[in-house]
Amino acid sequence: MSQPRILIVSLGGTITMTRSEAGGITPTLTADKLIDSVPQLAGVATLEAITQFSMPGASLSIRNLAEVAELLNQRLQGDIDGAVVVQGTDTIEDTAFVLDLLVRSPRPVVVTGAMRGPQAAGADGPANILSAVTVAADARLRGMGVVVVLNDEIHSARWAQKSHTALTSAFTSPGTGCMGFVAEGRVELMMTPQRHIAPIQGPLAHDHAVAQVSLGLGEDARMLPTLQGLGYSGAVIEGMGAGHVPAASVGAMVELMHQMPVVLCTRVRGGRVFTQTYGFAGSEMDLIAKGVIPCGHLSASKARLLLSLLLATGTSPDGIRQAFAHTTSA
Incomplete structure (x- = not known):
């Protein structure tokens, strides 16, 4: 049986950041480098990597996300079974929500990132990417809308919220809790989210x-x-x-x-x-x-x-x- 084909789209963020000579960490790693850092991915899916942007999450715009949505709408019509968008955690909940409104395909779309840079002790990026690809490769996620996956937890785009500035367990879903989690390399779904808002139709003609x-x-x-x-x-x-x-x-x-x-x-x-x-x-x-x-x-x-x-x-x-x-x- 062939492996699922998963598209990895990197937008930047802490997960891609390394220390610069000027001080502090800045986005430097490409999508290919992120994949190379997680050798276990080879046993989960066949991957294709695209570096769409390389910027901190706080600098993304709705126009940027509309470009990502258009890319996903095109690629998810073909032989791609699911997609993982990697970006900064500052705006993961925003990106997930916008993509949930703009992506028309029922195929799984997962947004993930990291609370710690790749050079930090206990860097969580590799584990988050592995869990995100595992979720994107699971056909049961079809039709459930965009989800956020960090710290092995799966959150619906509608409810996901960054609730802490530092902890690797920063993401929560106030009022509902997470919809599932990843354990022993398998997806465990505890609930099925309802999509009450229909996808936005038509091109974004003007910035408002x-x-x-x-x-x-x-x-x-x-x-x-x-x-x-x-x-x-x-x-x-x-x-x-x-x-x-x-x-x-x-x-x-x-x-x-x-x-x-x-x-x-x-x-x-x-x-x-x-x-x-x-x-x-x-x-x-x-x-x-x-x-x-x-x-x-x-x-x-x-x-x-x-x-x-x-x-x-x-x-x-x-x-x-x-x-x-x-x-x-x-």
Whole structure:
């Protein structure tokens, strides 16, 4: 029986970084070098390597990820059975979510990286690549959407979140837990994620900047009405609790809603934005009645990415509301 064919696409990140003469670590290793560092991969899959970018995760853009998605859409139509995208952990959750929205193939796509550089003691990159390829080569992952694999854990793109700046167990899925893990070289699936948001259709015709603003205790949001003049086409407001903002900020939010779509999220990492419980000024019911779009379970960062892609594909205001309505379901 022939081995699965897996495409490795490297974007850079800590997993590719070595120490430079100027001090600190910077991206230097190619996708081929990453594969060479894990000889056990030869027993899992037949690999093809592409170095698409060589940059830290924090410098990736939506345009960069759209290029990666297009590459995957092309290659996953042919003899490639699955793909592993390797990048910096700063934005792994963002990349996984964007690819989940843009990649149309049901074949497995895995995003991985490393918390420690290849020259660090206890470097986790080789183990993460091995587990990621093992997951990408498993046909049971077909149709489950993009997943994140680090520390032998498998996380759905929708829920994955970097929860620690240093630990190799940095990635979690608040509210659901991981969907499975890799042990003894085998994939163990504990749950099957549901894909409530349909893939984004059509080309990204224009870049649309979406502001992400967090409103905390005592703020009046006086900066919000200036966003349109700064070139923003949409805004994501990260409120408190179940989706609440200070009463003093409501006027500025209403003014902003007259200019662009405004999505309401919460800074709380577990649970969703409520829609019909609280009725005070600045509550979720008050803001929804005035025109805000509740983001369901999405974090503010993922809501910003979804709104950016919807605007870039010319989605109507009703279409934007419908897309976010689907995020309310777990």
